[in-house]
Amino acid sequence: MRHLMNPLDFTVEELEKLFDLANDMEKNPDRYANVCHGKKLATCFYEPSTRTRLSFESAMLNLGGSVLGFSSADSSSAAKGESVSDTIRVISCYADICAMRHPKEGAPMVAAERSKIPVINAGDGGHQHPTQTLTDLLTIRSLKGKLGGFTIGLCGDLKFGRTVHSLIEALARYDDVNFIFISPEELKVPDYITQMLKNKNIGYEEVISLDEVIGRLDLLYMTRVQRERFFNEEDYIRLKDFYILTKEKMKAAREDMLVLHPLPRVNEISVEIDDDPRAAYFKQVQYGVYVRMALIYTLLGLEQGGDKAC
Amino acid sequence: MLNVGKIEEGFVLDHIKAGQSLSLYHHLQLDTRDCTVAMIMNAKSDKMGKKDILKVECDINDLNLDVLAVIDRNITVNVIKDGEIIQKKELTLPQEIKRVFKCKNPRCITSIEQELPHIFFLSDETKGLYRCKYCEEKFDMRSLERVKIS
Numbered sequence: 001m002r003h004l005m006n007p008l009d010f011t012v013e014e015l016e017k018l019f020d021l022a023n024d025m026e027k028n029p030d031r032y033a034n035v036c037h038g039k040k041l042a043t044c045f046y047e048p049s050t051r052t053r054l055s056f057e058s059a060m061l062n063l064g065g066s067v068l069g070f071s072s073a074d075s076s077s078a079a080k081g082e083s084v085s086d087t088i089r090v091i092s093c094y095a096d097i098c099a100m101r102h103p104k105e106g107a108p109m110v111a112a113e114r115s116k117i118p119v120i121n122a123g124d125g126g127h128q129h130p131t132q133t134l135t136d137l138l139t140i141r142s143l144k145g146k147l148g149g150f151t152i153g154l155c156g157d158l159k160f161g162r163t164v165h166s167l168i169e170a171l172a173r174y175d176d177v178n179f180i181f182i183s184p185e186e187l188k189v190p191d192y193i194t195q196m197l198k199n200k201n202i203g204y205e206e207v208i209s210l211d212e213v214i215g216r217l218d219l220l221y222m223t224r225v226q227r228e229r230f231f232n233e234e235d236y237i238r239l240k241d242f243y244i245l246t247k248e249k250m251k252a253a254r255e256d257m258l259v260l261h262p263l264p265r266v267n268e269i270s271v272e273i274d275d276d277p278r279a280a281y282f283k284q285v286q287y288g289v290y291v292r293m294a295l296i297y298t299l300l301g302l303e304q305g306g307d308k309a310c
Numbered sequence: 311m312l313n314v315g316k317i318e319e320g321f322v323l324d325h326i327k328a329g330q331s332l333s334l335y336h337h338l339q340l341d342t343r344d345c346t347v348a349m350i351m352n353a354k355s356d357k358m359g360k361k362d363i364l365k366v367e368c369d370i371n372d373l374n375l376d377v378l379a380v381i382d383r384n385i386t387v388n389v390i391k392d393g394e395i396i397q398k399k400e401l402t403l404p405q406e407i408k409r410v411f412k413c414k415n416p417r418c419i420t421s422i423e424q425e426l427p428h429i430f431f432l433s434d435e436t437k438g439l440y441r442c443k444y445c446e447e448k449f450d451m452r453s454l455e456r457v458k459i460s
């Protein structure tokens with residue numbers, strides 16, 4: 001039985017299969033509309049994350065399955081002190097697959113160790129959020145045609161953003177990806193990331209301003225720059241506009257550059273860009289559903305056409 | 311009478327950095343065991359100037375010495391059986407350390423989940439760093455607390 005804990009759990013080849021399946025589901029929704037009939041997904045969310053939970057639930061419903069679960073720790077037995085190990089044993093009797101979100105790092109892995117059903121890590125604190133990374137990869141592959149052979153700019157808070165770190169690690173497995181990191185000095189990518197890129201001989205640049213590089217990008221991945229991450233108000237005011245994408249800035253970008261964002265956004269992408277064909281962040285949400293559909297289908301072992309003994 | 315003579319079965323831990331034997335005693339949790347321990351401190355050493363030696367009389371299959379390598383790889387381990395040295399053990403960093411040290415990341419699931427064994431995997435051999443199985447934070451084991459034996 002397989003679980004998903006980390007975005008790198010699947011090999012590049014396995015991801016190809018998963019993404020092919022996701023694209024097939026996108027094109028032929030009817031063919032998959034009942035494949036999970038009689039199957040149940042448990043969404044065990046020890047902290048609220050409405051978007052992620054709804055994405056999982058939507059995915060399961062698209063496959064003809066049903067969903068059950070809880071969406072905060074105080075509505076669950078965790079509030080009464082039940083351990084993750086015990087909870088998953090119980091959930092294993094109610095459902096066929098589980099998506100778990102938990103504020104503590106490693107909680108889904110504890111669940112996976114005790115579980116009789118596949119467990120998907122739906123985010124564990126600041127640690128991993130593999131389905132976000134798979135969503136990003138599927139979006140890029142679907143809209144660009146392939147993974148690799150492009151220059152991607154990652155812009156904003158590159159220091160604390162788990163999403164960005166996972167995406168860089170995942171993209172580093174593909175050929176001919178060039179990274180441009182665009183961030184204030186205080187929010188640069190951590191050393192372990194740049195070290196990993198150096199070890200793999202992968203090109204990267206670090207710059208402060210989006211304007212100076214936007215014309216060279218095939219992809220722009222935006223993230224939020226939070227005020228509280230700055231040492232002082234002065235720097236924040238001085239730099240914040242550097243990291244807000246506007247119509248004006250988009251003029252310098254290529255015709256086929258795509259703008260991605262893990263959402264929710266605050267103000268780092270101006271709403272006037274939403275109608276620009278290059279804005280791909282809402283498509284990204286849609287791909288998030290497809291990738292979760294493919295994941296549920298795969299982890300349930302349905303591509304072998306078989307029910308797994310439980 | 312102080313008896314630091316021969317032991318029948320157990321270990322002689324030699325070349326301990328002077329002054330470290332007491333903390334080793336605690337790291338090996340010898341205080342929780344029913345075994346005789348002799349601690350020789352500040353002994354003369356050609357190699358080290360001064361050193362400590364720890365003699366532990368115990369069943370040789372019963373004491374987990376993994377922790378030693380993590381604390382100081384230069385310690386020499388002599389295994390004693392029937393009063394003779396039967397083996398000189400090289401200390402190597404174990405790939406996995408289970409139920410010895412506690413992860414100190416407050417965001418780690420091990421901080422709240424009862425009965426969950428604390429497990430670390432060797433992640434950087436040259437620096438001797440280990441990674442928590444659950445939160446994947448890297449640690450120098452010497453900075454971590456011991457798991458208490460109940």
Ligand SMILES: [Zn+2]
Nearest residue numbers: 413418442445
């Ligand atoms: Zn940990």
